Amino acid sequence: MRLQRWASVSLALVVLQAAVLGAAPAAQAAPDPSSDPGTGNVILSTDYGPAAWVPASPSNYTVASRPTSQRITHVVIHVTQGSYAGSISWFQNPASQVSAHYTFRSSDGAVTQSVREKDIAWHAGNWTYNTQSIGIEHEGWVDNPAWFTDAMYRASAALTRNLANKYGIPKTRSNIIAHKEVPGATHTDPGPHWNWTYYMQLVNGVTGIGSGTVHSGTAVLNVRSGPGTGYAVVGSVSGGSSVSVYCQATGTSVTGPYGTSTIWNRIGTNRYISDAYVNTGYSGYIPNVPRC
Template sequence: MERAFPPVRWIPADDANHTVSDRPRAHPVDFVVVHVTEETFADTRRIFQDPRAKVSAHYLVGSADGRVAQFVREKDIAWHAGNWDYNTRSIGIEHEGWPDRPEYFTDALYDASARLAAAVCHRYGIPVTRDRVIGHSEVPGATHTDPGPHWDWDRYLDLVSRQLICAGQSRTQGEAHMADIDIETRKAEARKAFDRFDVNGDGFITAAEYKSVMAQLGDFNVTETVAQALINKKDGNADGVLSFDEFWASLNH
């Protein structure tokens, strides 16, 4: 489970560069937008903290070491997509580098970004598909070309999907690479993930337990309301808590 939530350093963007909100209550979150900075990590940080810039993203992933910084809370609206509707409905992930310089797309960057995207997709129930995990260039009305032709989408989505196995959600039903994974192996991984969140060992996960464990893992975006919404999606008998059977069934319906 821990692999889906990378360590994140909080570096707030200037208040002039984003909009305070209350997502997902105020707006649904149903896209991940992949960006490439065309700046260094340090310069991107300076831009997001410059009140004159009028731009920000929720996250920035470093090229050399895969370090992750968060600049805008997920509940708030970052100004990253160049389209207000998509800004309100998405999480923006910037990647240090340039679209025409593939050497910046390192293993460390792909791995950290995939773990981050898996956490986001798991939290909001976003399918790991090319119509939901999109490039900046694919936003309607976009004037940018990032992440560009050297971004390996097949590799990226596969990495995100593999992380979601540990986070309690598989890629879209029927994906061939998921069918190749032995059922008992998947069930064992699912049991380990479930037990990590069943803090008191009573066989059920509550919203308070989910929120507590996520905070221990360094993810403070999961409020108890968000945790309860995630549980409710998998809660077959609508009793407000999650049993392992319900958790396992949700992975295979």
């Protein structure tokens, strides 16, 4: 979400090998990691072990006793439209009149809690949804998918899975929603580049990471920004390289050493290679690796 006053009631068939193989331009620059908020010893959250605790100003949330006072039925997914440290600092500013329960960092999935789960953060732009939800911010900008890293997806999904188990929230898109899906919302986050398919599979426990070996002969294999030869080349991998497979998507059909396949393996943030050139040990999708 772009921080606002809560009270304003707030992603051809077989293609030529030349399209897959070849020299690649320099890799796309990654987002600059934001520094941790504050210095000195880190105080840990008492609600969620992996989180640091940096409390929001008491002026920016409502003290409550959830789930006794109100049921927690939803998780609302936001994007900060700003930096990790800047967002946490904004929640500490009494004049901001906004807060979220948790904020995730893009570079490594680090998380900070600003409001206790029992209390009502001012994040949704709808008082009823505020009272019944947990708000989770993600560092980045809605129009730049490079900020939505595998580390952040996986860390955020682990928290959402924890919340769903703790409060009995169904692990469905009806209850794990975008800020823009809140009734009356004027915001668009997390935007069109947020990969809900990947995220929801992670939330539901499909969390494996596959591996494979690239076979492209003496040529390098192009790495593309999406699952198909129509996407931009953002890097390359050499034959014989080992890769991790974070999720698998259906895309352009490609013929390579392992036959013809429409499967593309995501080997990093917005970095895809054709499964026709990768020995994963499986002839199709890898078990327990999410789709994306």
